[in-house]
Amino acid sequence: MTRAAGMLLIHGAWQGAWAWDAWRAPICERGWLAHALDLPGNGADPARDAALDEITLDTYVDAVRGQLERFDGPCVIVAHSGAGVIASQVAEAVPERVAAIVYVAGMMLPSGMGYSELVEAASADVENASGIAPYLVWSDDGRVSRVPADAALDIFLHDCPPDAARRAASLLTPQAEGGRALVATLSAARFGRVPRVYVEATLDRSVLLPLQRRMQALVPGARVRTLECGHVPQLAQPDALARIVCETLAELGITHEDLSAARSVSSPRALNGTPT
Template sequence: MDHTTNTLPTSSLPTNTLPSLILVPGHWLGAWAWDGVASELRARGHAVTAVTLPGLDPDDPDRATRTLDDQAEALRQAVAAASADGSAVVLVAHSGAGVPVSLLLDQDPTAVSRVVYVDSGPSGDGSVFDADFPAEQADSELPPFDQLQASPDGVSEQDLRVFRERAVPQPGPVMRQVVHLTNDARRDVPSTIIACSFPSEVLMQMARAGNEMMAEVASLRDLELVDLPTGHWPMWSRPVELAATISTAAER
């Protein structure tokens, strides 16, 4: 069921009770990808920070050498800045951003009050995005959309063009780095998964069956599932509904 129709209005809540939100884009994307969602969330009273992960800044001369550890450290700094005034912080991770978020939670499971995974999920120990990614290849460019294992349903041709024009290649180290996780307390962090590409029921079936990308979901001990049917980039296909869903989840 699409839960966004039951979104509670935030106008009745004091602004200072709302958690700060850190929006983390997935592969090939920078903070710009969240523009529409960020403006909706600010209108709802949230303090919002959209980040560009290390390796995804086209002006960084060392972009292609950035690692998942660099990305997790950038998130740690973003959380520290957002919580400096005592605010609770909710991390919102789209797609591949679930990997550095998992590293951060392994290092400090108390860093945030909740994680919202947007068509994404946590990583498991020993996982790697592409174990066969060539050691000599510097980075990974955005492939043709028909070769991606991700649905562009609902995204306009104009938004797809902007995506193609602004996409930044994924750093090679991020593609081939093996994830090492040791802190079981990361599984206690309250989590919401916004299922877009396929229903949450199917997602959980995959998780329980040990699917390589979804298996860690089954280990989460405080999990909320919300369906928002669309393609893999709901920040463009359903930005208003996505913002409402994120806001509701953040206020749990």
Template sequence: MTSRVSLLLVHGAHHGAWCWEPVLARLSEHGIPAQAVDLPLDGYSSDVATVRSAVQELRADGPVAVVAHSYAGIVVAAAAHAASRLIFVAARLPLPGESQAALHWNLPGLREATSVDGDGWAHLGPAARDFFYSDCPSHAADLATSRLRPMRSVVPTDPLEMPAWTTVPTAYIVCRRDKVVRVDRQRERAALVDDAYELDCGHSPFFALPDELTGLLMVQAAKTATHSM
């Protein structure tokens, strides 16, 4: 049933499509079509346009379930109204009319590990490794840290009037040992959607618990296929 559904995986701040590689490999083993998109990270509006285009392209072949990690939650909420299902992973889930720039979402620490250059690009220092990957295998954490990208995209001040999750079936995956995103915020937003799960990991379940994360995505793919019949 799930072969009819495509998964679109959207990374968070400073990352790239590469962070989904462990999950993509596992989904492929189960015959579930999936792809990860690279956000430009040069501005929120261009990130939204990239996801909207990717969803529309995949929709031509059937139902699409969009997976959003961290910052990508705002992007997907703005861009994925045409999706069949949304899955937020430790991701911002904006309420209608709520300014994300005014919301206290992240834990302290990562901001202090970030510097912004004269052109507005934010760069992460070495301390970011512990915030993102403290519970991940060392080799994966080292490689991921070396691939982190600068970004100029910022959390928008203007609220969304109709975030996609208010009209599209949605699941939320809480990362209960997250060092980046407040766990109480994650649970608060998870309580608002159709399905809620928790993983016993930090901010990067695609490295820390790829089997468990893939399993949850497969459940959501199956639900998408059933509801699309």
């Protein structure tokens, strides 16, 4: 039995820690200490972002490792969408700090492969494999993209509660391409020893189900669970996602520490499910 110190929640491209707001209550009700971070460059910390020359995978890995150090032991990383690449690289860097990775409609890619390469290889067989890409609006220098609200509602949030979907679409921020076109370098000895769970979303219009299943085949060994929902299960079906994640972690012998003894990793609000 592995007792994890908590969960670290990592958002995908164009998002922030707010992307996990609806999921905090159901996961904390199941006894987990959960903390969502804002990745560098997403606008949540202007002073921090102003000091960055560029955003890279290393930038993200350093930020996540800093948050992991605030837990008293190894924790479960829950990664949505493109954050899957970040979680994989963190597991490669510090496998002893990662009790498990949960990919939520995530990019669970093999070493050396970028998501665009996966899409290109599948495009002849998978209709609309490029997902959100055709809808992106780019800066003049091509280094930053943003997602128009109507595209976000159609591609990301089509099955979410309408008011929550509109709020989420309004909170999306510009994304530096250096932090979106990510390629991990992984090994069996480090990343490969970390237990993995893959939650596939059958109605996903961004990371389409055939692409999710290609990644599962390319990186075998994850426990796969299925939700009939779109790209954002933590907003569309937060209770169902919390249930299957906790049940699957328990099957893997991973449980949470007693919250009464756990140290808050951010503020007391991280314990009760309210946004940080």
